Amino acid sequence: MSIRLMMVDDHPVVRAGLRALLEADAEVEVVADVGSGDEALQALDRLVTTGDGAPDLVLMDLNLGDGIGGIETTRKLRAQHPGVQVLAVTTFDAEADVVGALEAGATGYVLKDAPTEALLDAVREAAAGRSVLAPEVQQLLVRRMAEPRTALSPRETEILEVLATGATNREAAKRLFISESTVKTHLVHLYEKLGVESRTAALRVARERRLIR
Template identity: 40%
Template structure:
């Protein structure tokens, strides 16, 4: 965000939760809560008026639910990042939200520090999925993933990537953070961030989740259970 404060819009039909989220985020020097609204229709209007960087979006709300609100917001403001919050770890919420354009999925019982980091990560253009959730997304969207070599047949433009970009994409698909990739390759996080940005641009995707799906569809990595210690 180039040093600017991250502008956050909170969307939830429970006032106590709105107040709680606002208190958690407002004490952070780099975050600014610019609005709080109680349904998806208000969220669509508020995004147009307030131009937040990140929206924390509830799913089940009156008037307009969070998934449809996310779809409308992303269609009109593709630079806005939406992180979906829900009480339930349900696959239909997860997939519907991601397909609507959400950049992440967070449970409401997450630690306050996780909420803060989720906002920062979304503002920096990162997707917010734990490795276990990533595997569920991949299984759903790729049908458990094709075998090696199917990428070219299905039109996935991985041959456009440099050798290092392919290596970085593979590590991203394994659930590694930029810092972990930097340590593995003995380079700076800034260098890794540049590689990730180049990968997203070349694949024509908007975030790391879609890049991971492309990697699995292309056979760059094969679906397999990820270790529990990365949860």
């Protein structure tokens, strides 16, 4: 019995290469490949309504350019089609991406530079509903569990990511629809968790620890 896949990646060349690699395995059938989150949700609905049936697994990139990202697409996909598994296949190994994808409902998380056999093994495991994580991701999560007091909250991560673009506290507050004083309060907690005393140091440490991209 073959594993039916849908691929979501905004780079056509990457999709073509990955598709060729996967379809070289007799157990794998790629039923759709799309370049955005919106296309993914539409294609999935179409497969279900036309009688072809939903795929067993969706390979999801996280950075999808314009429109909704891979994490939000995963969240919506899993809510609408809970029987479809999602495997994040991406170049990003930042804590915010890993935790975000898993919390959104991804069954697994692997990196694009994984060896071919490792990727195929991950596809088989995820399609069967079994959790599969790249070794780098496992280490990141173990470190997060070992030091829970230093783990950043989703809001703290959002603030850091906005500040990393060069935004001021006021600009960050506007983008996140919160008050400037709330941003400052979160920064106090951030500095304490990261063991730093400035925004520049906080961003440097966050990048070194792969907390943000």
